[in-house]
Amino acid sequence: MITVVLAQPRGFCAGVERAIEIVERALRKYGPPIYVRHEIVHNRHVVEDLRKRGAIFVDELDEIPRGAITVFSAHGVAKRVEEAAAERGLPVINATCPLVAKVHNEGRRYAAQNREIVLVGHAGHAEVEGTIGQVPAKVHLVQTVEDVATLEVADPDKLAYITQTTLSVDDTRGIIQALKDRFPNIVGPDVRDICYATQNRQQAVRDLAHTVDLLLVVGSRNSSNSNRLREIGQELGKPSYLIDDAHALEAAWFEGIRTVGLTAGASAPETLVQGVLDGLRRIDTIEVTAQDGVAEDVRFRFPAELADVE
Template identity: 65%
Template structure:
């Protein structure tokens, strides 16, 4: 059985930075430190940090007065930021810099007098944080049908921003629908789209050219991991999202001679290794790595942690 690894796969720079912020905070300040929401959408990462003293909460009122507080990689609204300030909580912001860039783009478009459309998934913490960064109404669209339902005049000056876990390919149809329906539409350059999302989706399309099935390691609540599985299916290859090796089903492999293996941006490489080991227990495997796009991007830590 051939096992072909995607390149790139797994952790992106924003996820690495977020996890490092929690780890260094624990070293510098001691346990516990409190993280609002899962630092990234992966149970294994969360449980590992919990074992070292991180405490994950959904609301700031669960955090004791004066406790070190970390905002997750997904970002938070201005209201959450203000609440932390009013409570005097010392905050470390682990928001991915590319998410922050979307926040800044949205506010800049607002400042130009444009109505802002956010392309994203309702209920996702990044979407909630981005919408909460705008001072006015934000129009959330998830489908082309949502564009048709927008109650705005055709000549409304409009601008769109996107959830970072969606690539330009994911949003192209919606953007086209916006440009067809409205006469004055602007949006970010394609170079501003999250590099990690684009690269991992490109790698799955490459895997699909030579794999009989595709396995995506990632959490069920990880938007980018779910999208990788969907892309595999769109390419005509049976694709499965698994949290770890325990989710593997031998029936999937019955007629397969090659397995494509990748991971969402919040899944650690150790999970890939565990999946490979499980496959190797079932039958002899030959592991190779598909050539792909090299990622060298690194994001700086918050100033409070640089010295540590």
């Protein structure tokens, strides 16, 4: 028999729930098709489900007919994207996570102080590209402590840093310390501004890894926070697998395994977690228990045009 311990918290965060609900409400209010620039969240199952219901996902705005209802994803977009949508006459519903929007506002505030900005994040991530495009200042992207050593800035005394929301305090601590060591007058947000959901899910996995033999993370390959959860399990010495769903399970993983930790990235729905439990039951008898952890009750408001849609 295998004991499966469910991480708490796991799965959808408030920003993801809001973004998905925005697309669902838009479909109910305006009818299909609704056009969404990029994946609304980084989960293949969520995207496929919305596609079946009439959402059309596009890479660029020129793929959207003029005047069609358009949704921007939870990751946020650059200013130039907003301007291009206005030029094309696209009625836009903005599903940017409020915590991402908060980072944009911080960046603009520092830019207004004539500071160059250091953004701690992953190159190519949709949120990073959107943030860089929202800040009217020179933005330096750093991904590692080593990157800090090679930074070239105009004025070391006029610097500020901001961070990608899907990185936790632990992910960024070393880089921020390196920035402060090299640029003593750098300013930045309080650590309390780090995304609560990222921090909570990572802490749950750290606690879980001390009590289980193996870790399963439900999430898509292109999900930054899901990948990080798997990495944490690996760093703590436990075999750790990132899986899309139950179909990815391999019986060989569980030979000699007595306890399995099961979590999900912030963009993975609970139905996939329950599906993985069913998949594990096909491999062995399981007993399911829940980890003691943080209960999240954060909720974000919907855009005004959808606030009254049920």
